[in-house]
Amino acid sequence: DSGVTQTPKHLITATGQRVTLRCSPRSGDLSVYWYQQSLDQGLQFLIQYYNGEERAKGNILERFSAQQFPDLHSELNLSSLELGDSALYFCASSVGGIQETQYFGPGTRLLVL
Amino acid sequence: AQSVAQPEDQVNVAEGNPLTVKCTYSVSGNPYLFWYVQYPNRGLQFLLKYITGDNLVKGSYGFEAEFNKSQTSFHLKKPSALVSDSALYFCAVRDPSSGTASKLTFGTGTRLQVTL
Numbered sequence: 652d653s654g655v656t657q658t659p660k661h662l663i664t665a666t667g668q669r670v671t672l673r674c675s676p677r678s679g680d681l682s683v684y685w686y687q688q689s690l691d692q693g694l695q696f697l698i699q700y701y702n703g704e705e706r707a708k709g710n711i712l713e714r715f716s717a718q719q720f721p722d723l724h725s726e727l728n729l730s731s732l733e734l735g736d737s738a739l740y741f742c743a744s745s746v747g748g749i750q751e752t753q754y755f756g757p758g759t760r761l762l763v764l
Numbered sequence: 765a766q767s768v769a770q771p772e773d774q775v776n777v778a779e780g781n782p783l784t785v786k787c788t789y790s791v792s793g794n795p796y797l798f799w800y801v802q803y804p805n806r807g808l809q810f811l812l813k814y815i816t817g818d819n820l821v822k823g824s825y826g827f828e829a830e831f832n833k834s835q836t837s838f839h840l841k842k843p844s845a846l847v848s849d850s851a852l853y854f855c856a857v858r859d860p861s862s863g864t865a866s867k868l869t870f871g872t873g874t875r876l877q878v879t880l
């Protein structure tokens with residue numbers, strides 16, 4: 652167990668809908684990262700937050716947004732969902748330094764029908 | 765831009781034999797390198813990392829990796845494979861020059877199959 656929790660574990664929804672994925676980092680970790688894992692794109696970095704502020708952006712679609720709250724948990728919002736958004740979404744956390752290890756949560760499996 | 769290549773989609777090895785999972789990287793400066801393992805329906809588990817220092821890094825579950833700067837490689841090794849090592853292995857790189865934006869760039873993954 653990495654200490655990173657993600658809810659829900661599974662999510663089934665329809666095209667055009669909006670969902671929110673939640674992540675609680677390990678105790679003491681200030682940085683949260685979101686990654687998407689799909690069969691065709693592999694593991695891709697989406698976005699990073701550090702202590703409530705956006706730090707880096709990757710291949711995140713405009714339909715997707717995220718935030719990190721004062722208690723350091725993070726939410727990833729996915730809107731106007733398309734079939735191609737079906738994937739495993741991982742959250743990771745680290746203390747925040749560049750040498751620090753990122754520890755991954757169990758993921759949320761999203762299926763868009 | 766940083767990148768990682770895992771040239772083998774799958775590696776097959778018999779239990780008790782040594783295993784190697786290959787990884788090569790491309791980054792502008794000195795890289796930070798990581799190995800993660802993913803079991804079915806599980807998240808990624810950290811195995812080991814290279815930041816600086818000794819080129820041979822030891823990690824969890826008896827795994828080790830050798831950093832080779834001239835060959836830009838970071839191959840994962842284990843002297844004696846177990847059936848329970850069967851999983852998907854990911855190599856990842858972080859570019860130290862990216863400052864506090866410390867995203868990981870992952871390879872495509874290598875499936876390790878260990879048989880009796």
